[in-house]
Amino acid sequence: MTHEPFESRTYEIEVLTPTIIGGQDKIQSFEFVKDGDYLYFINFDRLLEENLFKESFIDELSRGLSTGDRDFNIKDVLARYNIDFKNSSKYKLKLEGVKRLSKEVVPFVKSAGRFYIPGSSLKGAIRSFVTKALNRNFIQLYENDLSSAYQKTLNSADRRNSVDPKHVSKDAEEKIFATPYESPFKHLKISDSDFVSSENAGVYEIKVMNICGGQVKWFAGRSNEDDPDRAVSIIAEGIKPGAKLIGSIKVEKDFVEGNQVVRGIKEKIGVNATATSPTEFLADVLKAVSKDYIQREINFYTKYKQAQIVSEYQKLLNVLNSLDKNQFLIQIGFSTGYLSKTVGIFFNKNHFEKLAKVDRQSKIYPELFPKTRRLVFKNGQVWTVPGWIKVTIK
Incomplete structure (x- = not known):
C-alpha cells in the first residue's frame, strides 16, 4: 500500500476584516465616476467603441487625458455628450463609509477583471508568520545579520556603499530556509482562490495613525494632526468581511518533517505545536503566532486608548480561541504593516538603533518602532484593521 507524500486539500478563506491585495498601477480619478454611494470604473475600450463617430467628444476626451489636467472631470464630459457612464463601466463598487475620496484608488489584484486572492499572497503571509514562530537560535540569525550590516555601515565612509536594508535578513533567510531548491516551502503548494463578484468587494478609506510624543496623531502629509479629518486618506479596493473564497492547498509531509535535502519546519519551530498531520x-x-501577535496589538492599542481597535482585536482573539484544529487566522495584504510581515516583532531598542543606522531611507525611532499603524475608517470614525482572514483546510 502506497501513501501520498502530501495532503491535497481544499482551503476556504473567510474574510474577517476588509482585505486588500494591491494591484500595480493606481486607478486615477479620470478612470472612475462617483454616483451616490458607488464608484463606477470606466471601460475605455467600450466607451470609445460606442462613441467612435462623436469626433468632438473623442477630441475632448483625448485632450483631457493626454494633458493630465487635474481639473479634467470625465463625468462632466460624458454628461455634455449625453453618454451614460453606467453603460460604459466595467464594474461598480460601493463606497464603504468613505468620507473623503482622493484622486486615486489602490486597485485590488484581478484576473480578467475579477477579484481573487493569489496563492502567492497567502503563501507569503504564511511564510512571514512562520518566521515569527522560529526558535530562539534562528531569531538570533536575524539579529546577527543586523549587527553585521550595522558594522558594515559604520565602516563605510561612502554612503553609496551602505547596506540595502531590504537585504539585511537575506543571509539569515538562506541559513534558515536555504535556497528555493532546498527550502521546506517548496513542499507547500497553494493555488489561487476562485473569483468573487464585485458585490463582495467595496472601496475603503485608510488613514495612518502615528504616535508622536506619546500621543495619537494622524498623518497629514507634511504634518501629523490631532483631528483625523485632516489626515491623508488612502482609498483602496478591498474584499468585504463575510466574503468566502476557496482554493486548493497541498502540505507535503516533507514541509514539516524534512528529508535528505530539506530540513522541515518542525525542527525550527519554537512554539508549541503537537499535531501530527x-x-x-x-x-x-x-x-x-497569531495569538501572540494579536495580544501584542491589543496591548499597544490599549496603551494609546484606541478602544474601537482593541474591541476589533478582541473579536479576532475570540474567533481564534474557538477555531478547530484545521483552522487558523492570518493577516494578509496591503496596509498590514511592518510587524505583520517581519520578525521585527522580537526586536528591541538596541536592534532598532542599529536598523536606524542601516536604513537611511526610513524614519526609525528606536524608542518605539513601528510608530505607525494603518487603520480602516468608516463614516469618519476609526473602524477596524485590514487584512485578517480565517482559513479552513478541508
Whole structure:
C-alpha cells in the first residue's frame, strides 16, 4: 500500500476584516465616476467603441487625458455628450463609509477583471508568520545579520556603499530556509482562490495613525494632526468581511518533517505545536503566532486608548480561541504593516538603533518602532484593521 507524500486539500478563506491585495498601477480619478454611494470604473475600450463617430467628444476626451489636467472631470464630459457612464463601466463598487475620496484608488489584484486572492499572497503571509514562530537560535540569525550590516555601515565612509536594508535578513533567510531548491516551502503548494463578484468587494478609506510624543496623531502629509479629518486618506479596493473564497492547498509531509535535502519546519519551530498531520501542524503554528501577535496589538492599542481597535482585536482573539484544529487566522495584504510581515516583532531598542543606522531611507525611532499603524475608517470614525482572514483546510 502506497501513501501520498502530501495532503491535497481544499482551503476556504473567510474574510474577517476588509482585505486588500494591491494591484500595480493606481486607478486615477479620470478612470472612475462617483454616483451616490458607488464608484463606477470606466471601460475605455467600450466607451470609445460606442462613441467612435462623436469626433468632438473623442477630441475632448483625448485632450483631457493626454494633458493630465487635474481639473479634467470625465463625468462632466460624458454628461455634455449625453453618454451614460453606467453603460460604459466595467464594474461598480460601493463606497464603504468613505468620507473623503482622493484622486486615486489602490486597485485590488484581478484576473480578467475579477477579484481573487493569489496563492502567492497567502503563501507569503504564511511564510512571514512562520518566521515569527522560529526558535530562539534562528531569531538570533536575524539579529546577527543586523549587527553585521550595522558594522558594515559604520565602516563605510561612502554612503553609496551602505547596506540595502531590504537585504539585511537575506543571509539569515538562506541559513534558515536555504535556497528555493532546498527550502521546506517548496513542499507547500497553494493555488489561487476562485473569483468573487464585485458585490463582495467595496472601496475603503485608510488613514495612518502615528504616535508622536506619546500621543495619537494622524498623518497629514507634511504634518501629523490631532483631528483625523485632516489626515491623508488612502482609498483602496478591498474584499468585504463575510466574503468566502476557496482554493486548493497541498502540505507535503516533507514541509514539516524534512528529508535528505530539506530540513522541515518542525525542527525550527519554537512554539508549541503537537499535531501530527502536516496541515494541522501548520494550523497549530499559525494559531500560536497569531495569538501572540494579536495580544501584542491589543496591548499597544490599549496603551494609546484606541478602544474601537482593541474591541476589533478582541473579536479576532475570540474567533481564534474557538477555531478547530484545521483552522487558523492570518493577516494578509496591503496596509498590514511592518510587524505583520517581519520578525521585527522580537526586536528591541538596541536592534532598532542599529536598523536606524542601516536604513537611511526610513524614519526609525528606536524608542518605539513601528510608530505607525494603518487603520480602516468608516463614516469618519476609526473602524477596524485590514487584512485578517480565517482559513479552513478541508
